[in-house]
Amino acid sequence: MKTRRRPYTEQRPQDLGGGVWSVPVPIPGNPLGYTLVYAVESPQGPVLVDAGWNHPDAWDALSGGLAALGLDVSAVHGVVVTHFHPDHAGLAGQVREASGGWIAMHEDDAALVRLMTEYAAGEHDTFQADMLRRAGADAVETRQVMGGRPPTPALPDRELRDGDLVDLPGRRLRAVHTPGHTPGHICLHLEDADRLFTGDHVLPDITPHIGIYPYDRDDVDPLSDFLASLDRVGDLGPLDALPAHEWIFPDVAARASQIRHHHEEKLERLRALLAQRPQPLTIWEVAAMMTWNRPWDDLAPVLRGMAAGEAAAHLRTLEARGRIRRLPGVDPVRFQAIDS
Template structure:
């Protein structure tokens, strides 16, 4: 049977209705913890609570630092282990505030240890330098050939905003087992959404915690946080390809709802990206000297090119630059080849 299939009817129904799902026990000692987000973002984050063999609780992606979420987490901990005031550790798939917000206050108030990928810590420092340096941002805009009349608009939204700095108590790398007693939680470095994004595999219960890497409906943004010396799109496609090996796992993403069908979902997202790469390749074949702006305005956008403004325009330009770089480096040939028979369908579309 192909396609993706919700692993929880109530979670899927709540997502469809735009409501906050109820917490659920996913597997022995693993619970969902849905938490609301700020308006204008994904409606909620799916945090997860994982109990170790000593009875302590570890929270994966503790959610935005909002007053309701503090109470939601406290109530969940007390239900699992009455009297427990805080998790032993906060494990962070990546450093976006809807995933990490509560980690800082948990660390300050209760000594909760934070765990993240080493590359994400480095990217956090690089992002702070990038947002503080107009010259680096202007260099991007100049490389994109943003027209004079739109320059100020694009510059304002390209700057981004300062991120909450979350100190790490433990840095991990690809292949590491997390320090969670009685659990085999394996780190899978999955760059693309951010440089140090990581997924986790619970090897005994076959659960994949995928953060923002592999959502059931939404295609995650790629490379928006900066900090990539490499092409984020190429890294993301490689990461997607790797996760096909975990198709037997239930996917526990950071938003929307849990599901099965990891390989099919990875294939669908890769199709979307490689279709765009093929479109960029066609534009450049007709006009090899086209700038990023000139290429972007010739592509098919769901909103239509003329309707793209603010951060949507910045995202479109960044995406176009990534696809152009992939074509220029020849990386698109490797990417197409790794997703056969997808390649033949996409390149003739």
């Protein structure tokens, strides 16, 4: 079954067959519009894949959408979260309160949620300002980009590892660790139905945000992790994909290959851009010169901050491949191409 992306106002809960349902849950003020929350049937009550943004309108949509499908949020057996972002994990705590069910996520994202729980708001502001300065943002840009963080998701009751089966009686729902978008992102393979819940890892039209935070870290390489995760999903074959945004689509392997090609082309363009410049560039300068879905000056400040994170991830992959280098002992950090 394939559905095209429509505005949230045109979305409806759907019975997808085989004991699987989808409920569109709005993301207030976000151009993505909505998260597709899935419910999978079990004798002990449905298990949700993601839960949606923590907002009263989102809660009404989730609980009302389940009711329209003949399901009761109070009967939910558990919520398995594909990753910790607020449009996926935000309502998990409220579902747990209403049902007594469990929350599960990958152990790497669970560790981040614990860290966020312990992190004071003032520390977050200091961290963000220093990160932007080291990336090359000036004082005005730093003030524009900085903003509050969303509420911390609920801590999970259960932590998953790659290959674990989710507690879904009568079905086989296996966690597939697909880091990149977050360190603990998972897809969920419904093995008895040849379906893959892809979260944000593989989407039918857009590509997920892959960024580094802080921007100048050199001990991680999330884009390389993401590309390897695409290959891993591709190895599962032409499964039907049930993503968290946009629409359901067939052949996740083919789409994973397209996304990999997109990033490889982007890496080559970025390396060429640095090679054309006589002086090393900061992360912020690189981000301002890259191609986005609109001109840099037209991007909202928060989107410029995300673009810088994505630029940093691509720079880090080129650095790891030996195509560019960062200048040692320079603040803000700067990168230059290596002659090939």
